[in-house]
Amino acid sequence: MSEQEGLTVKKSKDFSEWYSQIIQKAELGDIRYNIKGFIVNRPWATMLMNNMYKLYEDELQKNGHLPVLFPTLIPASNLKQEEEHFKGFSAEVFWVTEGGSDYKKFEEKYALRPTSETAMYPMYALWIRSHRDLPLKLYQRCQVFRYESKMTRAFLRGREFWWIESHNAFTTREQAENQVLEDMRMSEDVMHQKFGIPFIFFNRPAWDKFPGAVYTYAADSLMPNGKITQQPSTHLLGQNFSKRLGIEFGDESGKKDFVWQTCYGPSIWRMVGSIIGLHGDDKGLILPPEISPYQIVIIPILTNKDKGKILSSAKKLFSKLKKSGFRVFLDERDFYSPGWKFNEWELKGVPLRVEIGPKDIQRKHVVFVRRDTGEKKFVTDRSLITSARKSLSDIQKSIVKRADNYFNDKMFVANNLKELSSNLKSGGFVQVPFCSVDLDGEGCAEKLKNDFAGVEVRGTRVDVKEKPKSSDKCVVCNRSAKVLVYVGKSY
Secondary structure (H helix, E strand, O other), rough: OOOOOOOOOOOOHHHHHHHHHHHHOOOOOOOOOOOOOOOOOHHHHHHHHHHHHHHHHHHHOOOOEEEEOOEEEHHHHHHOHHHHHHHHHHHHEEEEEEEEEOOOOEEEEEEEEOOOOOHHHHHHHOOOOOOHHHHHEEEEEEEEEEOOOOEOOOOOOEEEEEEEEEEEOOOOOHHHHHHHHHHHHHHHHHHHHOOOOOOOOOOOOHHOOOOOOOOEEEEEOOOOOEEEEEEEEEEEEEEOOOOOOEEEEEOOOOOOEEEEEEOOHHHHHHHHHHHHHHHHHHHHHEOOOOOOOEEEEEOOOOOOOOOOHHHHHHHHHHHHHHHHHEEEEEEEOOOOHHHHHHHHHHHOOEEEEEEEEEHHHHHOOOEEEEEEOEEEEEEEOOHHHHHHHHHHHHHHHHHHHHHHHHOOOOOEEEEOOOHHHHOOOOOOOEEEEEEEOOOOHHHHHHHHHHOOEEEEEEEEEEOOOOOOOOOOOOOOOEEEEOOOEEEEEOO
């Protein structure tokens, strides 16, 4: 690959430009589609997302969730059945109002789904009659559409994005709250351990919870520039939707009650953005082996004299690895040099490169090169499969550990505005004493946002119990602090 085709900026010097170049040059997406805020997801990103979807869907199904596919269009009357929910999304809705060659106006306008509660729950009211119909745990992988008014950013903020949404109904609040805990465990098992994205779940403030929810637990991660990216959120909806939409069940005695509901929304598309930013380096992407489209790429070092012999050995190597269950690609293109191919596959982030040339064939070994560290080692034909498995396992662990170390280094504490201002320069999360996460604290949150150029209150930690000292004062209003919250700048 020529210098012009590789990255021309260092990640640490200009992250924004580096990120843009990765999207283009690693052939993840193309932003030149002629509707603002919509991008084309190219094959490398689509293959990556398919692997991510599979891991998430396997986990969901293991926990009793079943897949469905609902229509993209939602009648306006559905949205308005849940007023608080609709109010929270009304500014972001794309509307479909006419159709056909004569542009005939519809009697009712339809929303391109911003989220699916008001599409799915009227059907739940038809399907659920008895306690025997519960729990109902359904999910769909789909696109959602938001009329995003802020600046869009490929894989982080767009007007169309790809996610999974899980919608669940139970007989009791306890069962629903256990589902929220299960959602957080799934986030840990898949997003953190498989995708390598560390996070903290925060209990969102009252003014920032999901429209119509009792409470919202949202996972926040970080990018290399210290900005926060929201990842999956899980919501206890309680009986708010079921009472308005008539989702009832009869218990064993025949007594009627409304179901308890939850929903959970892992955005696969946004996770791709985190994977790009967290793991990549100045050569390009670094993809975790669990999700990389190809885990191994084989590059034969071809010479005119031994070309046939080398290709034959490379094909045998490919067959052996493929039969052993690896996602492997043999790059036998003879119109590019080995060095060009090395750079291309490093740019695309393939975890393990296998080189084989005439001397390697003579010595009955191949060369393994790790993408994450650049480490090279000779591997004998006999130990090929076990060495490949161990190398990929080591790469996976190394990627997760490196991301965790960065994340943990971005946790700060401030007790006053001066300390907060200083800590914010480093990016990340800053813990501060705060007056309230109920609605009477919203004014202080707004003042923080205005005075510190977009700093937001993310909420209180879900995983640990934290209380302010009796002497702590809110960093904004100086009233007695009731909670410790985390703040930071986000996308």
